[in-house]
Amino acid sequence: MIFYFSGSGNSYYAANVIAEKLDTPLISMAKCLQSSKLDFDARHDKYCGFVFPVHFWGVPYLVTEFIKNINMKLTSDTYVFAVYTCGGGAGNTSKMIEKLLKKSGITLSSVFSIKQIDIFVPLFKIPPKDKQEEVILKSNIELENIIKHIQNLDKGDYDENKGTLPFLATSILYPFYSYYRNTYKFRVSDLCTACKKCESICPLKIIEIKDNKPIWKQKKCTLCFACMHICPAQAINYGNVLFFFDSKNKGRYRNPYAPKSY
Known part of the structure; x- marks a missing residue:
């Protein structure tokens, strides 16, 4: 099963493609929180994924709340992965999601990132259509490589979009997230x-x-x-x-x- 959260559709698109390739169910984190459906049994699932956008060089509030409150049954063989989309650098998101999952008793096998259109319009303009297509084309190549890694059950940190000084970026900028919310x-x-x-x-x-x-x-x-x-x-x-x-x-x-x- 794959849990996803998306604002602009970038993460939903990625989650949908991955779910189809892996032939696994796609579940909305937002709808689970709305309905308080937070108990899941993935002991018979080969994969368990979390797909979401990066917010302020870290994990979005909604994703944090979802992971904090889920009750997940897994086996030691379940391959757990996280894929996040980002317009710029992802910072230290890989470590943040790993720690969050660990607190809920979930061991992360691998993390991946995909560069997408930056939708943070208070700071950045949405690029013209031709530039959008260029970004989407590159992101699709990244997505194909990610799916191959997942199918091969490769373990590790495959985030290639951390940016410069990721730990410092998240440490300094993520605390502002609460204010801007x-x-x-x-x-x-x-x-x-x-x-x-x-x-x-x-x-x-x-x-x-x-x-x-x-x-x-x-x-x-x-x-x-x-x-x-x-x-x-x-x-x-x-x-x-x-x-x-x-x-x-x-x-x-x-x-x-x-x-x-x-």
Whole structure:
């Protein structure tokens, strides 16, 4: 079985391809948390995988909560792997996910990373279509190599996208993740049509349409930006223009090859 979490569809696309090649079930971490279905028996499964995006050079809040709360039955022969997608460097994500799983009694066999489109639009613009296709093409090659490693049951750290000084990058930058998860940083313009797509896609189910506009019912989210990237009117923005940290006019992106529903 493969557990996945995705905001823009990048990680879902990767998880879906891997699951098809390995002929193993695909399970949404977000939906498991929503339904409190956290008991799993993988003793008859050859593989157990975790696929997710990198957030602030580390593991996303939602993934952390899922792993902390799962009750997983495995055997010593189960091959456990993690695959994460990243727009830039992944930092020390490999060590973070290894420690998280270990605390839940799960021994990680291997880790992999895939470079994808960076969707952190408060800082980066979404590249034009031709550049997107270049990145996707390269990521597909990475994905094929990862699948071969998994099928061969290769063990080790195969993350080739750690970036410069990964331990230092995560140690310095990941602590800021909690602050930037504050939902007051989101704002909604009059372009909003109350289509409810943001409400539907929110993995934590903390968005609600009220007075024809979305509101965030909790102070913090997992910062996946799924709500922003799915908004057809680009009515949702995040950040502060005055501090040159804002998503306005930076474009939006959803992986064109990912299944529509995730």
